[in-house]
Amino acid sequence: MTVPTLVIHSLRELHELAGSPVGVSRWHAISQDMIGQFADLTGDQEWIHVDATKAATGPFGSTIAHGYLVLSLIPRFVSETLRLAVRGSAVLNYGLDRVRFIAPVPAESFVRSRVTLTRVVERPVGCAVHLRHQIETRSDPRTVCLADTIVLITDQPR
Numbered sequence: 675m676t677v678p679t680l681v682i683h684s685l686r687e688l689h690e691l692a693g694s695p696v697g698v699s700r701w702h703a704i705s706q707d708m709i710g711q712f713a714d715l716t717g718d719q720e721w722i723h724v725d726a727t728k729a730a731t732g733p734f735g736s737t738i739a740h741g742y743l744v745l746s747l748i749p750r751f752v753s754e755t756l757r758l759a760v761r762g763s764a765v766l767n768y769g770l771d772r773v774r775f776i777a778p779v780p781a782e783s784f785v786r787s788r789v790t791l792t793r794v795v796e797r798p799v800g801c802a803v804h805l806r807h808q809i810e811t812r813s814d815p816r817t818v819c820l821a822d823t824i825v826l827i828t829d830q831p832r
Contacts, residue, residue, distance in 0.1 A: 679696070679697035679698075679754075679755050679756070680696045680697055680755065680756050680757070681756075681757045681759055682756065682757070682758055682759065682760060683759050683760065684760060685760055685794070685801060687760075688758075688760060688791070688794045688801065688803060689794050691791045692791055692792065692793050692794050693790075693791070693792060693793070694790065694791060695788065695789070695790045696755055696756045696789050696790060696791050696805075697754070697755030697756055697788075697789050698755065698786060698787070698788050698789070699750070699751040699752075699754040699755050699786045699787045699789070700754055700786060701784040701785070701786050701812055702747060702750065702784060702785055702786065703782070703783075703784055704739045704744070704779055704781065704782070704783050704784070704785055705781065705782060706781040706782065708739075708743070709723050709724070709737060709738075709739050709740065709743065709781055710723075710724055712739075712740055712742075712746075713740070716740070716742070718740055718742075722734070722737065722738055723737055723738060723739070723740055724737065725737070726781075734778045734780060735780075736780045736781055736782075737780070737781040738778040738779055738780055738781065739778075739779040739780075739781065739783070741773075741775035741819065744775070744779055744785060744809060744818065744819050745773060745819065745821060747785065747787075747809075748787065748807055748821060748823060749767070751786070751787035751789060751807060751809075752789065752805065752825075755787070755789045756789060756791075756805075758803060758825065758827055760801065760827050764827075764828045765825050765826070765827050765828075766825065766826045766828065767823070767824075767825060767826075768802060768824040768825055768826040769823070769824050770822065770823050770824070771804070771822040771823075771824065772820070772821070772822040773819070773820070773821045773822075774819065774820045774821075775818070775819055776816075776817055776818055776819060776820060777814070777816060777818040778818070779811060779818050779819075780811075783811045783812065783813060784811060784812040784813075785809055785810065785811055785812075785818070786809070786810060786812075787807045787808065787809045787810075788807070788808040788809075788810070789805055789806070789807055790805065790806040790808075791804070791805055792804045792805065792806050792822065797826065799826065799828055800826055800827045800828040801826070801827045802824050802825075802826055803824065803825045803826075803827060804822060804823070804824050805822070805823050805824075805825065806820070806821070806822050807819070807820070807821045807822075807823065808820055809821070
């Protein structure tokens with residue numbers, strides 16, 4: 675397990691970091707095998723993901739990862755860049771504000787995320803931490819996926 679770049683211990687630290695980049699994850703391979711397993715799990719067997727022969731003559735020249743597969747790596751990216759060790763008993767995925775799949779991720783690519791803490795909002799049950807993920811591939815530093823996620827730091831065990 676990779677040690678996160680930044681450990682946040684207090685709400686004050688969270689508020690001070692709002693609007694700031696917090697880290698960049700490691701590179702992660704997106705193999706054709708991973709894409710196939712994701713297709714099996716989700717039932718999304720679209721040829722652009724699973725048929726290498728047909729995809730080679732398609733719009734991207736190869737199979738591509740499912741957008742939701744790329745999105746599903748966000749918890750891993752966060753664990754490598756940031757640890758929220760603040761007052762709460764739990765850190766929960768709370769939701770997404772926005773997701774855009776901007777460019778395809780070809781099979782056998784490597785992806786990583788640049789994570790920014792965009793804002794912190796106090797809630798009755800704890801604190802909502804808004805994170806922006808700019809996911810890029812090693813072969814092309816342009817953003818392939820932009821996702822604004824929210825994690826909730828709870829005040830007490832539920």
